Amino acid sequence: MSRGPGSYAEAVAWLAAQCRRLGLTTKQVEPVKGKPILLATWAGSDDSLPCLLLNSHYDVVPAMTECWSVDPWAAEVVDGRIYGRGTQDMKSVCVQYLFAIERLRKRGFVPLRTIHLSFVPDEEIGGVEGMGELLKTPEFNALGEIGLALDEGLSNPGDAFTVFYGERTPWWLLVRATGPTGHGSRFIKNTAPQKLLRFAERALAFRKAQEDSLGHGSNGCKHGTAKKLGDVTTVNLTMLRCGVSNDNGKTFCLNVIPTEAEAGFDVRITPDLKPKDFKNLLDQWCKEDEGITWQIAPWTRAFQEHHTTATDESNPWWVAFRDAMSSMSFDIEPEVFPAATDSRFLRELGIPALGFSPMRRCPILLHEHDEYLPVDVFMSGIDVYVGLIDALASKQKLHGEDEAGRKLSGLLPCAVSQIL
Numbered sequence: 001m002s003r004g005p006g007s008y009a010e011a012v013a014w015l016a017a018q019c020r021r022l023g024l025t026t027k028q029v030e031p032v033k034g035k036p037i038l039l040a041t042w043a044g045s046d047d048s049l050p051c052l053l054l055n056s057h058y059d060v061v062p063a064m065t066e067c068w069s070v071d072p073w074a075a076e077v078v079d080g081r082i083y084g085r086g087t088q089d090m091k092s093v094c095v096q097y098l099f100a101i102e103r104l105r106k107r108g109f110v111p112l113r114t115i116h117l118s119f120v121p122d123e124e125i126g127g128v129e130g131m132g133e134l135l136k137t138p139e140f141n142a143l144g145e146i147g148l149a150l151d152e153g154l155s156n157p158g159d160a161f162t163v164f165y166g167e168r169t170p171w172w173l174l175v176r177a178t179g180p181t182g183h184g185s186r187f188i189k190n191t192a193p194q195k196l197l198r199f200a201e202r203a204l205a206f207r208k209a210q211e212d213s214l215g216h217g218s219n220g221c222k223h224g225t226a227k228k229l230g231d232v233t234t235v236n237l238t239m240l241r242c243g244v245s246n247d248n249g250k251t252f253c254l255n256v257i258p259t260e261a262e263a264g265f266d267v268r269i270t271p272d273l274k275p276k277d278f279k280n281l282l283d284q285w286c287k288e289d290e291g292i293t294w295q296i297a298p299w300t301r302a303f304q305e306h307h308t309t310a311t312d313e314s315n316p317w318w319v320a321f322r323d324a325m326s327s328m329s330f331d332i333e334p335e336v337f338p339a340a341t342d343s344r345f346l347r348e349l350g351i352p353a354l355g356f357s358p359m360r361r362c363p364i365l366l367h368e369h370d371e372y373l374p375v376d377v378f379m380s381g382i383d384v385y386v387g388l389i390d391a392l393a394s395k396q397k398l399h400g401e402d403e404a405g406r407k408l409s410g411l412l413p414c415a416v417s418q419i420l
């Protein structure tokens with residue numbers, strides 16, 4: 001597979017060949033030109049039952065080769081570790097699904113429920129033209145009712161596996177202030193940069209309070225544990241822009257007060273905070289000054305609701321997942337994913353989705369230099385999927401699935417909360 005941009009088609013061709021070798025039926029869809037999606041299917045014996053969807057993204061973030069101690073594209077094994085970009089995020093999962101299916105087929109396993117696999121591009125750049133578009137296609141619709149989707153998670157450095165039932169909603173903000181100009185030597189009031197800095201101070205005070213609450217709140221937290229990153233809201237100042245320049249930003253007239261100043265913020269709203277309430281906070285911070293406004297960065301999409309997958313007895317798929325892991329003697333730790341994954345598109349449609357990569361006893365190395373996965377973690381991850389797929393695809397009709405195999409509206413596997 002070649003490296004760098006332009007290898008989407010090669011990646012899909014390779015994955016499609018592997019799927020066909022395993023006897024899966026495959027279909028390629030390309031809702032956005034140059035961004036192919038692979039769908040593969042192992043038909044179940046009862047096509048009236050909702051299916052299992054195993055999702056993975058085949059794109060990866062770039063690697064700064066000069067900062068790696070090995071070639072990030074060679075999958076070299078050094079000291080029992082597979083090094084390479086995507087070993088954790090999430091090429092390993094793409095192929096672990098396939099190895100697990102190969103093993104199950106060799107064993108003569110026949111799934112009761114149909115198993116679909118989706119291999120999508122673009123997750124690393126927002127997923128809008130990958131999973132986002134896939135869900136609008138007739139081919140996705142033709143897959144039938146999805147009972148449960150599995151998607152990526154994160155490694156757990158301890159002995160348990162982490163399972164993500166939701167994620168923080170990303171809001172990317174632009175804040176713009178305007179004010180008077182004047183000579184840089186004077187006490188000019190309410191300048192654009194001053195207003196912007198006051199806004200930033202309010203935002204950063206909120207950030208500090210959120211950071212201080214990390215590690216606390218064992219009573220308030222959904223799973224009775226101390227607050228983790230996914231349970232608080234982060235606000236990070238990621239862009240600052242102002243100044244009067246005569247030469248397109250090479251040098252600045254530092255003695256002239258600029259009339260405009262702009263800042264960009266990466267905000268991640270925890271499911272415990274209503275997006276509507278965060279919006280009110282932003283409005284309030286802006287109201288404290290004249291001439292300052294905020295907007296969602298127009299090239300991004302801000303979800304206005306949180307969608308989480310229920311992790312209690314009301315969701316039979318959660319129970320099935322939990323019990324399957326427990327029967328393999330694995331502990332699981334349910335959490336909110338601190339960043340964004342393709343699961344948010346699935347949950348938005350009401351499809352229960354769990355973020356799970358079978359990686360434990362290993363540091364979280366996604367997007368880092370020298371990303372690796374120990375060989376034994378990779379191999380045992382295949383065993384985990386064999387057990388999970390066997391258990392989940394063998395589930396008889398679950399509580400809440402009606403005669404036609406459809407979910408009853410009373411079943412709430414995917415809780416929608418906090419409507420703006």
Ligand SMILES: CSCC[C@H](NC(C)=O)C(=O)O
Binds near residue numbers: 340
């Ligand atoms: C909003 S799309 C960007 C997706 C990216 N996901 C990860 C896992 O890094 C992020 O959260 O920034």
Ligand SMILES: [Zn+2]
Binds near residue numbers: 057089090123152
């Ligand atoms: Zn990923």
Ligand SMILES: [Zn+2]
Binds near residue numbers: 089124366
């Ligand atoms: Zn990633």
